[in-house]
Amino acid sequence: MEITLQRTVAPKQKPDENSLVFGHQFTDHMFIMDWEKGAGWHDARIVPYGPLPLSPASNCLHYSQETFEGLKAYRTAEGSIQLFRPQENFRRLNNSNERLSMPKFDEDFALEALKTLVELEKDWVPYGDGRSLYIRPFMIATEPNLGAHSSTEYKFLIILSPVGAYYESGLNPVSIYVETNYVRAVRGGTGFAKTGGNYAASMIAQDEAARAGFSQVLWLDGVERRYIEEVGAMNVFFVLGDEIVTPALQGSILPGITRKSVIEILKHWGYKVSERRLSVEELSAAYDKGEFTEMFGSGTAAVISPVGLLRYQEKDMVLSGGKIGELSQKLYDELTGIQWGKRPDPFNWIVKVC
Numbered sequence: 363m364e365i366t367l368q369r370t371v372a373p374k375q376k377p378d379e380n381s382l383v384f385g386h387q388f389t390d391h392m393f394i395m396d397w398e399k400g401a402g403w404h405d406a407r408i409v410p411y412g413p414l415p416l417s418p419a420s421n422c423l424h425y426s427q428e429t430f431e432g433l434k435a436y437r438t439a440e441g442s443i444q445l446f447r448p449q450e451n452f453r454r455l456n457n458s459n460e461r462l463s464m465p466k467f468d469e470d471f472a473l474e475a476l477k478t479l480v481e482l483e484k485d486w487v488p489y490g491d492g493r494s495l496y497i498r499p500f501m502i503a504t505e506p507n508l509g510a511h512s513s514t515e516y517k518f519l520i521i522l523s524p525v526g527a528y529y530e531s532g533l534n535p536v537s538i539y540v541e542t543n544y545v546r547a548v549r550g551g552t553g554f555a556k557t558g559g560n561y562a563a564s565m566i567a568q569d570e571a572a573r574a575g576f577s578q579v580l581w582l583d584g585v586e587r588r589y590i591e592e593v594g595a596m597n598v599f600f601v602l603g604d605e606i607v608t609p610a611l612q613g614s615i616l617p618g619i620t621r622k623s624v625i626e627i628l629k630h631w632g633y634k635v636s637e638r639r640l641s642v643e644e645l646s647a648a649y650d651k652g653e654f655t656e657m658f659g660s661g662t663a664a665v666i667s668p669v670g671l672l673r674y675q676e677k678d679m680v681l682s683g684g685k686i687g688e689l690s691q692k693l694y695d696e697l698t699g700i701q702w703g704k705r706p707d708p709f710n711w712i713v714k715v716c
Contacts, residue, residue, distance in 0.1 A: 382526035417506035427503035438703035492527025535670025536577035548584035553614035596659035597621035656687035
């Protein structure tokens with residue numbers, strides 16, 4: 363399948379890199395291809411960024427057949443542009459599509475389409491330290507039919523947005539609390555898929571956390587309500603003595619690409635890393651013994667997000683003296699160093715664009 367190109371006749375003015383707001387500004391072009399039952403994928407094209415013609419009866423608006431991903435393009439000090447493990451994002455998107463009963467796509471073709479789009483929009487990739495071009499591939503069901511069934515029509519799109527440094531004022535620890543009222547996901551559900559419904563279900567807890575002065579909530583499992591799962595939109599890690607623990611992937615946790623990278627780096631460094639069930643009671647007891655010393659989240663946006671305070675019921679657990687933990691800082695430096703081309707890439711994670 364060839365990719366056709368329709369260039370914009372009205373290029374936008376590039377935003378000031380010092381005033382970038384996440385997800386508010388978009389580049390001149392976007393990628394689209396269509397799928398129809400019986401015809402498969404067709405009409406791959408790069409067109410000017412703009413609104414989509416969409417029926418009010420489209421399946422995605424009523425039954426939430428929608429999946430998405432998030433990754434970034436980085437400009438190195440030499441001016442070249444590169445991606446970080448994009449194959450993993452497209453693989454995960456196809457896994458999400460399978461769970462949502464949506465058609466899979468050719469991952470190699472999607473990567474070539476992404477590279478073509480990013481190269482076309484290379485002038486939109488910011489130059490400033492810590493800044494990047496955020497990439498949002500997504501799929502929506504577009505059949506205009508109110509019947510509650512899988513759609514017979516879909517669109518796959520990629521849009522791009524220049525974003526500023528996540529930590530403009532430095533890598534500051536956040537405060538979170540253990541959520542005990544609401545449930546994010548259960549095994550057998552869609553917790554492992556990157557789909558909008560998961561995020562919509564978590565927003566009430568996020569809003570309540572913000573009103574209480576916390577940055578995020580720590581989710582527990584939806585059945586026994588005692589085993590730790592993930593933090594907001596991030597995976598989570600705990601330093602317990604000489605062991606670094608992250609909850610095992612059991613179908614209700616998003617298999618984060620940054621999470622996977624953190625595990626591989628830690629093992630490469632010789633740390634003991636465990637992917638297992640971890641109860642909030644075990645965590646609290648470890649804190650009382652002085653063994654629970656550091657905690658951090660991992661994700662595309664923040665890369666590493668250190669936690670300075672964790673509240674469980676009426677108990678406040680202050681970690682790393684309320685400051686950035688040594689391991690959190692070390693991982694952040696290593697990952698961002700690889701992403702921006704400042705450090706060697708011993709894992710062959712980087713994909714060059716131009």
